[in-house]
Amino acid sequence: MTRSQKFGRLLQILERCSESTVYHDEIVNAVQRIRRIESIMSPLEFRPYGVFDDRIHVVDLIAKEYLEKASADVQHLIPVDVDADGNGLYHSIILLMNDSTLTASELRVRTIIELVINEAFYSNMYTHRAGRIDIAIKAICKNRTYSGLYEICALCSVLKCNIRSVYPEIDFRAGMAVMNSIYIPIPPIVANYEVAILWSNVWKEMHVRAANNNLWGPNHFVPLLAPNQQYGFDHNNQLLLSNVKRKANIGKDAEFQALQPYDLENEIQGGGRFTILFRGVLCVRNSA
Structure with missing residues (x-):
């Protein structure tokens, strides 16, 4: 059985526990047994990406619209598409x-364990903001249940990192200020990194309101990454190379002669054609 299969199985066990009439005791007992499985419960090594890379990341354009309604100091970040399940x-x-x-199952199991073993702390800190913790833990035990504030706070300790929670300022109420905060691990854990997560929705705001009595609420999370200095956005939200000047037709020898030696990353000659890879742009001309 693979690691992912083991955690998938553990999550199924926790879900069954959550369906019991004495669900809290059942979940606590299961967590105590899981913690003794040393082969899979070693701490995670979390070294997060910090910069958007278009070779592996895709912009979530709907989330980008929501990000534009968040705090001004995060609007330069890029929301990245992830599964909305x-x-x-x-x-x-x-x-x-x-x-x-x-896997998501492993992170969900680790989150449940963290909330159970430090239940008193999380309850004292967040019950007035996020509701009863025992009910929250019960819900988290079911796979693909939408996450909330408790999970964000617990993941800080699981990952040993700060998590900046970014919430769009839509239908803003005083009690929602807690959604725009930086959460930290439980002492004495020291954070090694900080990441940003946006509360989003898979639908545009107008569609959410149309289906929900003109109210908006989130149903999805996406990560926020810093833009690579090499990249920028055009007016259609498409990623562009901003530091590269593309030339469709290069017809004059002088344009090649103007290139300094350090500009040439690669040069290939042969077959009557001359090819240069210049700062990431492939240029081809026929030789005389």
Whole structure:
């Protein structure tokens, strides 16, 4: 059985526990047994991506519209597309971590364990903001259940990182300020990194309101990455190379002669054609 299969199985066990009439006791007992499985419960090594890379990342254009309604100091970040299957928060962490062996099931199980073993702390800190923690833990035990504040806070300790929670300022109420905060691990854990997660929706705002009595709410999470200095956005939100001047037709020898030696990354001659890879742009001309 693979690591992912083991955690998938553990999550199924926790889900069955959550269906019991004494669900809290059943979940606590299961967590105590899981923690003794040393072969799979070693701490995670979280070294997140910090910069958007168009070779592996895709912009979530709907989330980008929501980001434009968030705090001004995060609007330069890029929302990255992840699966919207109820595990969006965990998929966001997996994308940031770039670990093909990590699964949403493992992160969900680790989140449940963290909330159970430090239940008193989380309850005292967040019950007035996020509701009863025992009910939250019960819900988290079911795969693809939409995540919330408890999961964000617990993941800080699981990953040993700060998580900046970014919430669009839509239908803003005073109690929603907590959604725009930086959460940190439980002491004495020291954060090694900080990542940003956006509360989003898979539908545009107008469609959400049309289906929900003119109210808006999130149903998805996406990670936010810093833009690569090499890239920029055009008016259609398409990623562009901003530092490269593309030339469709280069007909004059002088244009090639003007290139300095350090500009040439590669040069190939042969067959009457002369090819240069110049700062990432392939240029071809016929030789005389």
